[in-house]
Amino acid sequence: MSFLVAVKEDGIIYVGCDSEVIKDGSRTTLKSKNNYEIWKIEDFPFCIMVSDKNIRDANVVRLIDDMITDYDANKGNADNNYVGRLIIKALRDAHYIRSYDGSSEVKEPSFIFAFKDQLFSINYDGEVVESEDFVVIGSRRSEATISLLSTTTLPAKERVIRAIKASVASDIYVDNAIILTSTSSEDDFEVITKENESKYLSK
Numbered sequence: 001m002s003f004l005v006a007v008k009e010d011g012i013i014y015v016g017c018d019s020e021v022i023k024d025g026s027r028t029t030l031k032s033k034n035n036y037e038i039w040k041i042e043d044f045p046f047c048i049m050v051s052d053k054n055i056r057d058a059n060v061v062r063l064i065d066d067m068i069t070d071y072d073a074n075k076g077n078a079d080n081n082y083v084g085r086l087i088i089k090a091l092r093d094a095h096y097i098r099s100y101d102g103s104s105e106v107k108e109p110s111f112i113f114a115f116k117d118q119l120f121s122i123n124y125d126g127e128v129v130e131s132e133d134f135v136v137i138g139s140r141r142s143e144a145t146i147s148l149l150s151t152t153t154l155p156a157k158e159r160v161i162r163a164i165k166a167s168v169a170s171d172i173y174v175d176n177a178i179i180l181t182s183t184s185s186e187d188d189f190e191v192i193t194k195e196n197e198s199k200y201l202s203k
Contacts, residue, residue, distance in 0.1 A: 003138035003167040004037065004050045006112050006119055007148065008131065009156035013114035015048050016160040016180040017138075018168060019191075036179050036189065044068045046183045050112035052138040068115075078115040083128045092126070110137045114183050134159070140167040154202065157182075161192055161200055 004017040017037050041047040047068050111122040112135050121135045122128055136144045144163040151159045157180065164178050178192040192200055 003136075003140060003144065003164060003171070004052055004112060005134065005136045005144055005148070005160050005163045006048075006050070006114055006131075007134045007156040007159050007163075008117065008119050011117040012156070013048065013117065013119050013183045014156040014160050014180065015050060015112065015114060015182065016164055016178050016192075017050065018164055019177050019179050038179055038181060038189075040181070041068050045185045045187075046116045048112070048114040048181065048183055050114075050137070052110050078118050078120070079130070083113060083120050083122065112137060116183055134163075136163065138167075140171045143167055143170050158201055161197065 004015070006013050006015040008014075015038050019036075037052070038048060038050050041049060109124055113120045113122055119131045119135055120128055121131065121137065134148050136148070143166040147163040147166040148159055151162055154162070160180060161178055178197075180190045180192055181187055
C-alpha cells in the first residue's frame with residue numbers, strides 16, 4: 001500500500017509519502033530516488049506527479065514523453081481543461097485511465113498533479129478535481145484527513161509529516177521514512193526518519 005499527501009501554502013505545494021513497499025510478502029523501504037512514488041517531471045522541477053498504486057506505475061508514468069511542454073510551463077497556469085487535455089490523455093494513452101464499465105474490481109491507481117501553486121487529484125476514471133488546500137490518496141485517508149484538518153495553523157511541511165505519521169500509526173502496510181519535496185524549484189527530496197523528524201516538528 002501507499003500513502004501520499006499534498007498541502008498547498010503560499011504558492012507552493014508540499015508533497016510527501018511513506019517509503020514502504022510490499023514485495024513477495026516482505027516489507028521493504030525505498031531508498032533510491034528512482035523508486036519514489038513522487039517525482040518531479042523532467043526539466044520542470046515545479047511540476048510534481050504522485051502515484052498511489054505501486055512502483056511499476058510510478059516508473060512507467062514518469063517516462064511518458066511531453067506530459068509538460070515549454071509552452072505549458074511558460075503559460076504559467078493550469079486548469080481542469082488543461083489537466084484533462086494533456087495529463088489525462090497521457091495517462092489514458094499509457095492505459096492508466098480506464099473507461100469505467102462497472103465490471104472491474106481491480107483498484108486502479110490515483111494520481112496527484114502539482115503545477116507550481118495548483119494542486120489536482122486525478123482518479124483512475126479520469127475525474128479531475130482541483131484543491132485549494134490539500135489532497136490525500138492511498139490507504140488510511142480518514143486518519144490523515146483528520147490530522148490535516150486539525151493542524152491548519154501549522155506550516156504545510158509539518159502538516160504533511162503529521163498526516164503521514166497518522167497513517168503510519170494505523171496501517172501496518174505504511175511505514176517510515178517519509179519522503180518530502182515541493183514545487184519550489186529550489187527543493188530537492190528530503191528523507192524524514194524517526195531520528196531526524198524532531199527538527200521538522202513543533203513541540
